Amino acid sequence: MSLLEVERINALYGDSHVLFDLSIHVNEKEVVALLGRNGAGKTTTLRTIMGVLSPRSGEIRLDGKPISGLPPSAIARVGVQLVPEERAIFGGLTVEENLRLAALTAPKPWPLDRVYEVFPRLKERRTSRGRTLSGGEQQMLSIGRALIRDPRIILMDEPFEGLAPLIVRDLVNVSRALAAEGRTMIVVEQNVAAALSFADRVYGLNNGHVVYEGSAKELQAEPERMASFIGVGLHG
Amino acid sequence: MPSWATLLSQAFNGLALGSLLALVSSGLTIILGTLGVLNFAHGALFTVGAYAIFVAFQYTSSFFLAVAMGSVFMLVLGILLERVIVRLFYDRPHEDQILVTYGVGIVLVEVLRNVFGSHAQRVPVPSWGTGVTEMGFLMYPTYRLQLIGMVAAILLALYLILYRTSLGLVVRAGIENPGMVGILGIDVKRTFLVVFAVGCVAVGLAGMLYAPVVAVSPDMGATFMVQSFVVIVLGGLGSFPGAVVGGLIAGEIISITSAFNSAYSDVMLYGLMALVLVLRPQGLFGSEGRV
Numbered sequence: 001m002s003l004l005e006v007e008r009i010n011a012l013y014g015d016s017h018v019l020f021d022l023s024i025h026v027n028e029k030e031v032v033a034l035l036g037r038n039g040a041g042k043t044t045t046l047r048t049i050m051g052v053l054s055p056r057s058g059e060i061r062l063d064g065k066p067i068s069g070l071p072p073s074a075i076a077r078v079g080v081q082l083v084p085e086e087r088a089i090f091g092g093l094t095v096e097e098n099l100r101l102a103a104l105t106a107p108k109p110w111p112l113d114r115v116y117e118v119f120p121r122l123k124e125r126r127t128s129r130g131r132t133l134s135g136g137e138q139q140m141l142s143i144g145r146a147l148i149r150d151p152r153i154i155l156m157d158e159p160f161e162g163l164a165p166l167i168v169r170d171l172v173n174v175s176r177a178l179a180a181e182g183r184t185m186i187v188v189e190q191n192v193a194a195a196l197s198f199a200d201r202v203y204g205l206n207n208g209h210v211v212y213e214g215s216a217k218e219l220q221a222e223p224e225r226m227a228s229f230i231g232v233g234l235h236g
Numbered sequence: 237m238p239s240w241a242t243l244l245s246q247a248f249n250g251l252a253l254g255s256l257l258a259l260v261s262s263g264l265t266i267i268l269g270t271l272g273v274l275n276f277a278h279g280a281l282f283t284v285g286a287y288a289i290f291v292a293f294q295y296t297s298s299f300f301l302a303v304a305m306g307s308v309f310m311l312v313l314g315i316l317l318e319r320v321i322v323r324l325f326y327d328r329p330h331e332d333q334i335l336v337t338y339g340v341g342i343v344l345v346e347v348l349r350n351v352f353g354s355h356a357q358r359v360p361v362p363s364w365g366t367g368v369t370e371m372g373f374l375m376y377p378t379y380r381l382q383l384i385g386m387v388a389a390i391l392l393a394l395y396l397i398l399y400r401t402s403l404g405l406v407v408r409a410g411i412e413n414p415g416m417v418g419i420l421g422i423d424v425k426r427t428f429l430v431v432f433a434v435g436c437v438a439v440g441l442a443g444m445l446y447a448p449v450v451a452v453s454p455d456m457g458a459t460f461m462v463q464s465f466v467v468i469v470l471g472g473l474g475s476f477p478g479a480v481v482g483g484l485i486a487g488e489i490i491s492i493t494s495a496f497n498s499a500y501s502d503v504m505l506y507g508l509m510a511l512v513l514v515l516r517p518q519g520l521f522g523s524e525g526r527v
Contacts, residue, residue, distance in 0.1 A: 050419060076421035088416040090409045091523065101405050105421035131523075145420065 001064055003028045003184055004049070004080075004153055009058030009068070011041075011048045011208075018044045019208045021058070026153060029182040033195040033216065036205035042188040043085060045205070046155040049186075050082040051075040062152065077105055079152030083159060085188075087142040091131030095122055095141055098130055102145035115144045118174060136167035143174070153184040160191050172197060196220055238495045244374050246495040247488065252380045252449075254487020255387040259442040260460050261467040261479040262394060263435035269411035269474025270424075270431045273322060273333045279461025280341035281436055285310060285443025286452045287348055290359050299362035306444045307437055314436030318429050326425070341461075349454040356451030365448070383445055390441055391480060397434070398476055407431060411474045412523070463490075466509050472522020481520060 002025035011019040019041050026032045034042045047053045049060055051072040060068040067075050072082075090098050096112065099122075103109035116123035119140040125133065133141065139159060146154050159175070160168045168191070176198040179185065189195035196202070196216045204212030212219075238246075264278045288306035296302050321340060325333045365379030398404035410417050410424045417424050443457070450456065467486050471478020486505055493501040512519065 052415070052419070071423070072415075072418040073421050073423045076419060082419050084416070084419070088413055088419075090412050090416070092412055093405070093409060097405055100402075101409050101417070101422070102420045104402060104406070149421065 002026055003030075003063065004186075005059075005061045005064075006045070006049065007059045007061070009048060009055040009060065011044055011053055011055050013044070013053075017208070019048065019055070022205075022208065022210055023058075024203050024210065026184060026186060029184055030201060031179045031183075031185045031187065031199045033192075033199035033202045034186060034188045034205055035192055035195065035202060039207075040205040041208040042205055043157055044208075046082060046157050046186065046188060049075075049155060050080060052082075073105075076149070076151075077107075079149075080155065081146040081149055081151035081153070082155045083142050083146050083157060085157040085161065087138045089130035089133065089138045089141055092129060094127050094129055095133070096126040098141055098145055099148050103148045106149035106151075108150055110148045110150055112148070115148050118147060118177075119144055136163050136171075139163060139167075139171060143171075147178075153186070154178075156185060156187045156189075158188055158190065160189060160194055168194060241374065242495055243492070245376065246491045248374070248376055248380070250488035250491030251484070252384050252487070253491055254484035255384050255391070256442050256446055256483075257460070257463055257467050257487050258480045258483025259387050259390060260439050261464040261471070261483050262391065262476055263438035263442075264464050265468040265471070265474055265479045266398075266407065266411075266476060267432055267435040268468065270407050271322070271326065271428050272330075273325065273337065274330065275322075275435070276334055276338040276461075277317070277341035277344065278337075278435075278439055278464065279457035280344040281310070281313075281439045281457070282443040282446075282460050283348060283452075283454060283457035284313065284344055285440030286359070286447040286456060287352065287357075287443075288440065289444040289447050290352075290357050290452050293359055299365075303441070303444050307441060310437045310440030311433050313440075314433035315429065317436070318432040322432060323428070326428070345454050345457070352454070354454060356453045359447040359452055361448040379448060383449065386445055387442070390438070394434075394438060394476070403427060403430060463505070466505055468519075469509055470512055470519060472519025475519065475521040478519055478521030 004026040006022065006024045008021045008023050009019055010017065010021060022041070022045060024032070024045070034045060036042055044053065048055050051067070051070050051074070055068050058068070059066055062078055062080060067078060067080070090101070093101065099112055099115060121137060122140055122144055125137060130138070130141065143156070143159065160171055163171070172194050175187070179198040187195050187199060196219065199216045202212070202214055202216055202219050203210050260278070260282060264275060267273060267275050285306060288309045289302045292302035292305040293299065296305065317340065321336060325336055361379045365382050367378050368375045369378045369381055398408060406417065406422055406424065406427050410427065414424050463486060467482040468479055470485060471482030489504050489508060490501040493504045
């Protein structure tokens with residue numbers, strides 16, 4: 001049994017149908033990349049798993065127990081953690097307050113220092129307010145907020161978007177280290193090369209349908225195949 | 237041109253009025269920021285606080301004991317209002333929330349009028365606060381100085397709750413982005429009851445401490461209600477520092493203008509509000525987004 005099973009979910013934003021009978025699964029200690037064009041339904045898939053959006057039909061299970069239909073706060077408490085695209089840092093709270101807030105309802109939160117070991121920069125800025133952080137620091141804090149909860153699975157939405165190449169390199173290294181120590185993750189990313197460098201398995205999405213499934217290695221060997229499915233080049 | 241002594245004494249009056257406005261507005265702004273509900277019963281709750289100390293003082297004859305009893309009463313009233321009425325309106329449109337809280341305000345005021353009559357009641361100045369204090373440059377009523385100190389202490393307590401406790405952390409984060417607070421595993425609605433009750437106690441305390449200075453009547457809260465709306469617009473909706481600073485600014489403007497011509501004190505207040513709305517629409521301490 002997989003850790004996370006998404007089975008034939010349909011999701012709508014108002015009247016527009018965004019996900020169609022979408023099924024994916026993620027095994028324990030596996031990193032899965034969701035690839036596809038803008039509007040393919042990647043972000044919606046993550047938001048639906050987190051409970052921000054309720055699926056109209058279908059079921060989502062964690063450890064075999066259904067979680068679809070629960071509010072995000074309940075889904076977070078069973079160990080699912082979204083790192084949203086917009087980062088959603090609390091600008092009026094300090095770095096440390098952002099982390100302490102995230103840790104409040106975690107059953108076994110990390111000590112702050114463990115987050116600071118992953119992101120030493122956050123320790124330097126621990127008394128700074130969120131709104132004064134650079135984009136890269138905000139992304140570190142957003143990932144740090146997820147890590148401090150020690151969740152079963154992390155859902156990362158475009159973690160490298162809009163960041164300078166050097167910062168992306170650092171964040172990719174952190175992601176690789178997290179993958180290597182056995183953290184389960186789903187990553188949505190436009191930077192396909194970066195995502196494939198630490199993903200085990202890939203789903204290709206198009207117009208709310210799964211159109212491809214394969215290992216990251218297979219896909220790296222056949223870049224034109226990926227392109228033919230969803231029109232995203234490896235260096236796109 | 238009024239004398240310097242008059243101006244100085246009006247400046248102190250402004251400080252007293254401003255600190256009260258700060259206390260009233262901080263309850264209003266925290267409830268608005270956290271629950272998303274603009275509480276139109278807030279002025280009536282101020283009046284209820286004044287009547288609470290009027291009644292409690294008759295039984296206890298001790299100012300502090302009366303304040304303590306009044307606070308417990310405001311806490312219970314706040315819990316009841318949230319559980320029985322306000323809670324049902326969290327997912328309703330803002331118009332409905334305004335109408336229902338406005339209605340609650342009318343009911344509270346009319347109940348007071350029915351029980352105590354329309355005429356003014358007196359709450360005596362506590363024995364330790366009678367007379368005037370000689371400050372060298374100014375003679376000023378002792379109780380008004382103590383009033384400023386007591387309000388400052390209550391505001392400090394509110395500050396500590398907001399900035400030094402886990403509840404405060406959740407409330408401040410919830411004011412900014414309630415959706416993300418939920419994604420981090422916290423059910424924001426669980427804090428709503430506490431926030432509403434604390435807001436009720438805050439505005440009730442303002443009414444209690446103000447009672448010895450004025451005549452207690454069923455309509456005394458109306459002016460404070462309107463002025464506290466101006467204050468939270470000045471300071472920024474949902475901002476506690478904004479409510480404190482905005483309250484002090486509003487108090488000084490009203491009092492200083494009164495020294496020249498009291499007919500213009502409201503004009504100056506609304507003029508400043510218009511100016512702030514043009515130059516900084518989110519208010520002095522507000523951030524864009526939410527509400």
